[in-house]
Amino acid sequence: MPDFKVTPYDVTGNVDYDRLINDFGVKRIDSTLHSKLTKICGDHPMLRRQFFFAHTNLDKFLAAKENKQPIYLYTGRAPSGPIHLGHMAVWGFTKWLQDAFDCKLIFQIPDEEKFLFKDNLTLDDTRRWTRENLIDIIALGFDLKKTKFLIDTKDASQMYALACQVAKKTTASTVRALFGLQNEDNIGKYFYTAMQSVPALIPSVWEGKSTQVLIPCAIDQDVHFRLTRDVAEKLGYPKPATILSKFLPALSSDGKLSSSSGQSIWSTDSPKDVEKKIKKYAFSGGKDTLEEHRRLGGNPDIDVSFQWLSIMFEPDDKKLENIRSDYISGRLLSGELKQILIEKINIFLAEHQKKRKDAEKVVDKTLNI
């Protein structure tokens, strides 16, 4: 048994991504595909640093773009709590893809999902979080003229019929195997994945012709879309493509940064919050004493602050490499590395929190939540 676990509902341990590629039956984004992708849409640090590292059918999506066939992006957020940096990492990349491919995006808000999967969460809770999360999502700068939000309970009239089409092709056996459901689990959990398939297929309905969809998401979500790929074929829709990221590591470095860990950095955190959390919780690859660190140097590969810089806060390769070599050599101390990250996060969040103010008005006026 591996010493890690990756499901759509839980990620723990030290994730072996090579093994995941194998277990999930997805493909690595190799250098050929990376070149092809960057030729069309330019490069991005998350691509060249292999934070987005795996895919399914990405080649088909690129072919559709090249052949000027209709394409869509699809991502989502199951509202159940505040937004943290792990969410923003994937959505920042998604926004970049939307601009790079100049295409429409479906942003699904499955406000029933966590309600169905968590005992103590009410639909009122998830609806409050829907509004709150939408503020963050819109603040990230998606092109609203090309972005369609699908809020499951609000937009069910657009979604339920297609969800039933998916459901009819999906047995209880399949969802029991894919999601570990039991007889004691509620029937909403059994049905839910059908709703998550809808945005992967509905663009073909809306466009009135075969439309290729690309889903940027963390690799734990691919299990839903494995089901969608099987069903798409049976229903006569193109199989959706996925472009899959690793996880932004938890501050403790155990598993992914998540809402349940309690040690997250939220979109609304103050500079003081950020400083306190990074200083207190960010797992360090530095040595125990100053003397030892100066002499032996730190290990950036296990250092959460360095990994966060690498994944989302230091896009400049040269600057990142300088930080890395300074850390390895012992010139850069753990505290100094943390300070670099703290400043980067706080600049990012200050900008984001300013945009949240405008986004709030957009949410209240445009979306009528």
Added chain:
Amino acid sequence: MPDFKVTPYDVTGNVDYDRLINDFGVKRIDSTLHSKLTKICGDHPMLRRQFFFAHTNLDKFLAAKENKQPIYLYTGRAPSGPIHLGHMAVWGFTKWLQDAFDCKLIFQIPDEEKFLFKDNLTLDDTRRWTRENLIDIIALGFDLKKTKFLIDTKDASQMYALACQVAKKTTASTVRALFGLQNEDNIGKYFYTAMQSVPALIPSVWEGKSTQVLIPCAIDQDVHFRLTRDVAEKLGYPKPATILSKFLPALSSDGKLSSSSGQSIWSTDSPKDVEKKIKKYAFSGGKDTLEEHRRLGGNPDIDVSFQWLSIMFEPDDKKLENIRSDYISGRLLSGELKQILIEKINIFLAEHQKKRKDAEKVVDKTLNI
């Protein structure tokens, strides 16, 4: 094992209704309750002849009416084929209840149900039947100002959130036990019953206060509402009441008149169709030869024509009793009994088919299907 079977998806054999009352855990409408009911809303042949013979919580519904608390009726139709007389029997009574109680009615059209349960039916099929069935339903004369149609795929935005509330309280175990679902069944079948619960609960949401719902339906549907009763309590809604009918017997007298038997009488049948089918298929309680019949008489209790007259086509008790005694004595021949029924059905259908013409316009204009 009994020599009959009653599930929401299949009724065969010679139904033992006493046994059903016991098996389903429902109650007989006894003379006390019948008196109480008729005191409020008058009598109806289907009540005094015990075609509607059983109930759950009917006393609570009557109490709500007496205490001027909000009340609703709820019935439905899963579109999958044409309307036959069995449907019209229950809905005719429902219309009478609507007038007698002067109350609002939800008429659910679960256009996904038969799609999910029948392999060869498409959603396009059920949607075509939705329009066609609505013409019949509206032609029956429901008070449209007080009737709300809920068409599942079209009105899912109003229904899905509450269906998820029901689903969260319903385990896979429960639906496996109630509906005989297996691992090989699709996840839409698992979820569907949650959608059928919605109209039993949503009046309380719409009215903003506890609202008592009464569901007139054939007894095979009670299994859905047994689930609703359990869940209603957990969600803080009043348990819905049901008033349950026997089945209009099949022409062959085996099980109920149904769409799948192929020997149905449809709402659009011509007088010739009706005559042919009754003469050819209606199981007779008469004797084999004229001489024998005159001498020994017929048996109305096993005669489908007599039962149909009793259930829906001869409301006059005295006339019915005359037919009965004439048949028993041998004065009335099988062919003559059939002729009485044929004429009654054809008068009923001629009137109905005239009303269908106006109803068609209402469906196209008002409901925008």
